[in-house]
Each structure stands twice: as structure tokens, then as C-alpha cells.
Amino acid sequence: MEIVDYELFEVPPRWLFLRVETSDGTVGWGEPIVEGRARTVRAAVAELMDSYLLGADPTRIEDHWQTMYRGGFYRGGPILMSAIAGIDQALWDIKGKRLDVPVHELLGGKARDRIRVYQWIGGDRPADVGAAAAEQVEAGFTALKMNATPELRRIDTPRAVQDAVDRIAQVRDAVGAEVDIGVDFHGRVAKSMAKRLVEALEPYDPFFVEEPVLPEHNDALPAIAEHTSAPIATGERMYSRWDFKEVFEQGAVDVVQPDLSHAGGITEVKKIADMAEAYDVALAPHCPLGPVALASCLQVDACSPNALIQEQSLDIHYNETSDVLDYLADASVFEYEDGFVDIPDGPGLGIDVDESHVRAQSGDVDWHNPVWRHDDGSVAEW
Structure with missing residues (x-):
């Protein structure tokens, strides 16, 4: 063959x-x-x-x-x-x-039958998050994630900090203490503001604070971690076990988020997961992507004892024209129940891609993320 x-x-x-x-x-x-x-x-x-x-x-x-x-x-x-x-x-x-x-059988077999998933609320510039949070909890999700802020200046105003606090407060008030709320800084925040923000959000018990600084500033993570008891998460823009080695050795990161479509696939992310387990660090694969990426994540989650939760992109704000389930012949494989999804047990990745739909949708998509600018005209982190 x-x-x-x-x-x-x-x-x-x-x-x-x-x-x-x-x-x-x-x-x-x-x-x-x-x-x-x-x-x-x-x-x-x-x-x-x-x-x-x-x-x-x-x-x-x-x-x-x-x-x-x-x-x-x-x-x-x-x-x-x-x-x-x-x-x-x-x-x-x-x-x-x-x-x-299924692939997980080739990687040692299942360590779990299902894994918890979280649902995105809000958008790139988060708004109306309280109502959205209540709606998703009513739909059965027990964990949510939101962007912490829109663009921020390197040192921004007390009002900008208070706005971030008010948003998570809205969500906490809407869902109570039984629901986890991940807060994504999205690399938009300089280390000077990250220290202030993580401290200000502390009373609302974030599930984790994600990418508090850009990965090129991972050396700042220990100092940021000193300002909060919230778990620190990062890794969506890190691409190999060698990239993750530094943060494991620092001891400041509690959750790593390698992306199965960016960090070398199943082969490499399983190695990253095993390294994380040795450092008592949880795994939560990044996946605001399509069904093949999600299926790959679930295969690694299945056989990684330290897998914590799985990101998924159903109804995420990017998916305005097509969504995850549209490309599957059998969408029930990703059926969420009580905030969990079952590990697919079909052969290979465990999904049946609807090839005819893929071919029908194929073309020059030409998606690019927006370029944001500060009020002085300089480029801001998106």
C-alpha cells in the first residue's frame, strides 16, 4: 500500500x-x-x-x-x-x-469515555455576554469562554480595567458559581496591563486566564502568575514540544493549549500532553476550527490522563457562513450532552466527512483576520 x-x-x-x-x-x-x-x-x-x-x-x-x-x-x-x-x-x-x-486505540486506549467541552460567548470585542452566558448554560454547557477585552493600549486607563471586570461580573451574576468561565486575553495585553487585569478579575474566579501575554513574552508569565491564583493557560501559538519546554520548566503555567492543526498534529500533541503530565500541567487543546481538527483533538483527549476540557467552535462568532457539523455525513458524533461530548469510537478519526459537501463548498475563501488600530493610528493586537 x-x-x-x-x-x-x-x-x-x-x-x-x-x-x-x-x-x-x-x-x-x-x-x-x-x-x-x-x-x-x-x-x-x-x-x-x-x-x-x-x-x-x-x-x-x-x-x-x-x-x-x-x-x-x-x-x-x-x-x-x-x-x-x-x-x-x-x-x-x-x-x-x-x-x-479509532486512533486512540493505537495510542494506548481510552483513559476516559467523554470529555467536557466549553462554549464561546461574546465576540472579538465582547458585549452582551451576560445574556449569552445564561442562554448557553440553559443549552446544557457547564463551561464558557470569553474574550477579556477589545484592543488595549500598552498602559491603559482604569476604565479599561473596570470594563473587563464588569464583563466577567455580568457572566458570573448570570450563571452563578456552578459554571466555569475561561477568560481569553488573546495576546492583546502587554505585561504591564496583564498584571493589573489578572488581579482585578481574581474575585470572579476565572476557570483560567488564557494567553495573558504573547508567546514571545512567555518569560513574563511567572511575574503575572504572582498576581493571581487563577490558573494560567497558554499554547495556541506554540508549535512543538520544544516551544513548550520553557513554560514547563518555569512552573507558571497550569494549562497548555496546543492546537492539533498547528502544533504538528496528533503525533506531536500527544508528546506535548505527556510532557505536561510530567509537570502536573493540564491539557486543553485549542480548536476554534473544523470537524477534522476537533476529531483529532478528541482522539488525543481520549488517551491523555491530564486532558481537562476541549474547545470547540460550534456557533463561534467566526462561523457565520458554515459551521462544524455542516461537513459531516453524521453530525451526531459531536452531540453535546450535559456539557460533555463522547469520544468518537469509529475507525480512524471517528468521523465521516461529507465529501460531496466539501467539494461543493470548496473555493477561494480568502478569510483574513481584521487589522485593528489604536486611536493614534498604530497597529493593535487583534
């Missing part, structure tokens, strides 16, 4: 799907995407597939991962690691289908 063909599909709202086919007709799916850079990742996937994978045995997943990563002198970063991630997902999907078992 060998890999004989691949296809790439840009689909709304902002995703890229990879279809890999073997000589016996087995098809595996991956989701290699950097949101807003689909064309660039598409080129990287094609280069890797043409250089290393076509004509190869798909079952040698670790060797293929090492070849794609180490076969080039320049390594890492979001584009290359996302391209590797989608190919890796597709190879695991093929292997599971060939052996008629």
Missing part, C-alpha cells in the same frame, strides 16, 4: 481540508490551516506531499513526521508545523481505518 493522491479544499468559514488517498482506496482527512494564511499553508502541504509522501507507505507515521520536520534545514513555525499537522492527521485517519480501530 502506498500514498497515490492528495487534494486540498479551501472551505468556509476559514478552513483548509486535506484528502489523502492510498493505493487500496483508503481515504484519510486532515485539517492543515493557519487561519488567514490558507494559501501559504496549502503551498507548504503540497511541497511536503510531493517531496516526501507520494509513493510512500502511509503507516510509517513517526518516520514521516521526522522526515517532514527534520528533512529541512529550517524548521518549526506556524506554516510548516500546520502543514505537518494536517498530513499527520490524515495518516492517522488512514491507519485507523485500515486496522478498523
